[in-house]
Amino acid sequence: MHQPSSTPRPSIYYRYQVHAPWLPSAHAAQARQKVVIAGSGPAGMVTALELARHGVASVVLTAELQLSQGSRAIVFTRRSMEILQQVGVAGRMTEGGLPWRYGNSYYRGRRVFRMEAPHDEDDRFFPMLNVQQQYMEEYLYDACAAHPLIDFRWGNKLQSVEQKDGHALLTVDTPEGEYPLQTDWLVAADGGRSGIRTAMNLQMEGSSYEGFFVIADIQIDLPLPTERLAFFDPEWNPGNTILMHREPHGIWRVDYQLPPGETPEDALRPESLKARIDAQLAMIGHAGQPWEMDWCSVYSARTLTLPDYVHGSVLFTGDAAHLLPIFGVRGANTAFQDAQSLAWHLAFVVKGLAGKALLANHSAERVGAAREIIDEGGKSTRFMTPPSRGFRLLRDAVLSLSLTQEFVRPLYHWRTSRPHEYTHSALNSPGDDNGLFTDGPAHGAPPRNVRLGADEFLLDHLGGGFELLYFTEADAIPAPLQAVLAEWRARGVPLRVTAVGAAGPVAGADQVLADADGRCRRRYGVSAGGAAYLLRPDQHVCARWLTLDATRLRAALQTALPQ
Template identity: 75%
Template sequence: MHQPSTTPRPSLYHRYQVHAPWLPSAHPPQPRHRVVIAGAGPAGLVTALELARHGVPSVVLNAELQVSAGSRAIVFTRRTLEILQQVGVAGRLMAQGLPWRCGNSFYRGQRVFRMEAPHDDDDRFGPMLNIQQQFLEEALIDACAATGLVDLRWGNLLTQVDQQPDHACLTIDTPEGPYTLQADWLVAADGGRSAIRSQLGLKMEGASFESLFVIADIRIDLPYPTERLAFFDPDWNRGNTILMHREPHGIWRVDYQLPPGETPEQALQPDSMRTRIDAQLAMIGHAGTPWEMDWCSVYAARTLTLPDYRVGRVLFAGDAAHLLPIFGVRGANTAFQDAQALGWQLACVLRGTAGPALLASYSAERVGAAREIIHEAGKSTRFMAPPSRGFRLLRDAVLSLSLTQDFVRPLYHWRTSRPHAYLQSALNCRDDDDSCFDGGPGHGAPPQNVRLGDDDFLLDHIGAGFHLLVFTTAPLPAGVQKVVQAARQQGVPLRVLAIGAAQPVAGADAHLPDAAGRVRQRYAVPADGAAYLLRPDQHVCARWLRLDADRLQAALATALPA
């Protein structure tokens, strides 16, 4: 029998709640479920919330009785916050977290590079927000409970998956013994050590780097703003790299690279950690400042992905699908984009508005995103932790030159996580006017937010489903209205927004004034009658200089393959 710990996890700043286990004896015989999600971390919970936004219920299995141990992921990007706004938790996180936008790199006691992430008045959220993963998970769990469509089962460990042509048979262990479930689809969001991935015998593609890093969360009072601090080749850890991040509740994250040959067991010895953290504090001028350890772990930098995120009736997301280095805050932030994409596409298949071919697009798009990230992250990883003598010579040359030469300093840039543009997606319309626009978000691109007024932004008005943004003050053509109504009758969630109209427009569900022309400018709209079609994950799948019924019908058919 599975016996998860019933003792609250230790923490200096977070009070862990131990939940009661879901026991099969307390429930009637289980029906076949449409979706079962293995894993209640960020990827699993956001997938459940995305499904719920489209009216699809799910069962979420959490092997533990409490949220994750330690801070884990702590840096969340603007695009992540836009996704979390859609599922209703961004405001809560913004109230608790620490926003920031700058990163600093130091060598030989000198700041040699300062990165400032872009931010302008059209962005509701800042570039990055620091908050510990426990608080994120709790917000997502509360949001799941509020939907009434997410059955979160604490203390339930998935132990066996048997795939059938049209469903999966699952064996789940609990504190009182196992039971079985049937699911039309199983979402594997069970983390970097995915038991589902192992059971199915799946191999990941890519590279694993030999360098190991210690993560240490300490409580300490330091007089620094919320900015990333990176220290290269310090005297106390020659040839290696140290990162520092401020977290809420008086916690600082210290990541330091281990010398070759040191094992995780050796690295996590209390005396070893105290000596190294004391040395880091002394180096930044705070020797003797008292501190307490909250949580620690060891990680290795990996750039790995499965080649296909759909395997029979199993769909992979998050770390179960790919393992990405934390440099550039890519891990959890990529998982949110997986979950958002998977949620709407799986919902459309289950609601019958698209065929299973849509899930092949989920895999192709997200595998493509992972490979793009691996390409970018590999550059950062090789600079932070050179994997060979040649890369170390190159990195050391950059370090040395950066003390006096400006031209090499941008090589310190850590290539922050960014949303993937699905340029080659099969869901992009093939006969629209994408190539005729002089700017704006094109095929597969994420949306651009626009400030409409005080505390009012364009993405505040983009909810679940497809959105047709029509730049007009005139009634929509009768043929376009007919296509919209026909799509809705077939179950396609489609909302029409008239952009630039000061009063209601016939055929539009809502109108958004744009007196200053900010939306028109950001979307490079040259004249009235232009339109954008956004997928349920807000990415652009079609745009036209002038919308007509036939091309709207073609775009919807392409985005929702039979």
């Protein structure tokens, strides 16, 4: 029988709650489920919340009785916050988080590069927000627990998976023993050491880099801003790199590379941790500053992905699907995008609104995103931790030249995580006007937010299905377009129309945004009425037109929802 620990995890700043296990004896016989999600990390819970938003129930299995130990992911991007806004937790994230937009690189005691992430008045969220993962998971769990379509089962460990004809038979272990559970779809969100991936003997493709990094969270009072700090080739750790981030509740993360040959066990010895953290504090001018350890861990940099995320009735997401370097804040932020994509694709298949080919599209898009991240993340990793003599010579040349030569300093840029653009998605309309636009989000891009008022933005009004942004000053959506909309709605497709630019009500529109100053039109590259954008349920653009008619709208919807 599975016996998860009931002792609260230790932490200086976070109080862990131990939850009661879900026990089979307290519930009726288990019916066959539509979706079971194995794993309650960021990918698993966002998948559950997004499925629920599309009206699909799920069971979430987690082997533990409490949230994950340690801060883990701490930096969340603007796009992640926009996704978390959709599932209702962005407000709690911003209340306790630390926003920032600058990153600094130091060499030989000098700042040689300062990164500034773009931010303007049309952005509701800052480029980056620092919050410890325990808080983010708490907010997601509270949202899951409050939703009637999510059955969250603490202390339930997935033991085995047997795929049948069109479904999967699971064996789940609990403190009372095992029980069988059938599901049409199993979402493998069980992390980087995915037991499901191992049991299915699935191999990842890519690279693993030599060397280890220590993450140490310390409680200390440092008079430094909330900005990324990177130190290259310091005297106390020659040839290696140190990163520092401020976290909420008086915590600082110190992230440093180990010398070659040092084992993780040696690195985590208290005397080793103390010596290195003291050396780092001394280097930045705070020698002797008292501090206390909260949590520490060791990781290695890997750039790996499964070549396909769909295997029969098992769908992989998050770290179970890929292992990405944390440089550029790619871990949890990529998982949110994975989960958002998987949930709408899967929901439309479960509800019979599209065929299983839609899941193949999800896999193709997210594998493509992972490979793009692997390409960019690999560049950052090779700069932070050169894997060969040649790469080290190149990196050291950049370091040396950066003291006097401006032109090499941008090579320090850490290639921050950004949302993938599905430029070549099979769901993009081949017959629209994408190539004729001179501005605005193109095929596959996420939407651009627009400030509409003091605390009102365009993305506050979007989400939940397909969105047609129709730019018009008329008092009605053209009748032929309304007929196509009615036709697709009759099939059960969630499809909402937002009229942008009209001063009064617009017949056939679900909502109207006045856009009196033309800000929305400019952000979307629109100059005349009749232009339109079609956004998928994950808000990425799948079609845009300078002029839209019924035939083109119908064709775009048929492309976006293959049967």
